[in-house]
Amino acid sequence: EAQVTQNPRYLITVTGKKLTVTCSQNMNHEYMSWYRQDPGLGLRQIYYSMNVEVTDKGDVPEGYKVSRKEKRNFPLILESPSPNQTSLYFCASSFGTSGGRETQYFGPGTRLLVL
């Protein structure tokens, strides 16, 4: 089944404790991205990757890191989480961008609470 998987689905942590949220897709997509979703703010892009070893900042990259060592994986790293990073996170992938005409496939989301 074609899908985007994220782990963990739920995570409670404390300020400053490094964490990684994994994202994997089995559709051979080149484009992958991370979003955070907050009430009243919609989905905001954190980082995106056009291909292996090619990553770039989105709208809200502060406090986050990503890597793209393999085509299928795009982990999101919070080196020193803070309470303002409490949010619902989504990973998404698509074949490309094609001027926004590509379908983006989203993972199920990771709900993060930073105490």
Add this chain to the structure above:
Amino acid sequence: TQLLEQSPQFLSIQEGENLTVYCNSSSVFSSLQWYRQEPGEGPVLLVTVVTGGEVKKLKRLTFQFGDARKDSSLHITAAQPGDTGLYLCAGTFYTGTASKLTFGTGTRLQVTL
């Protein structure tokens, strides 16, 4: 950062009613997509519109892209409880070096029996 404003933010209606959700921006978009998100899941694409004035239909859902490609609307006819969810518009514009997808603030729809 380009902004997409959706209205209304919340909508609670009864089964059988019609409704329209709006997505507006001051920027011109090369294309616009509508997604629906259900609780505990990621957004799922409903439609992509690319031409100014374009109208697309998906069963009881009608999507329209504004002539100037700065706005879009989603009209649902005879809403059903299964239409309940968060509706998100997402517009793409060119930054000069790449295409950038920006999501709207969302419209939460609840359809009751």
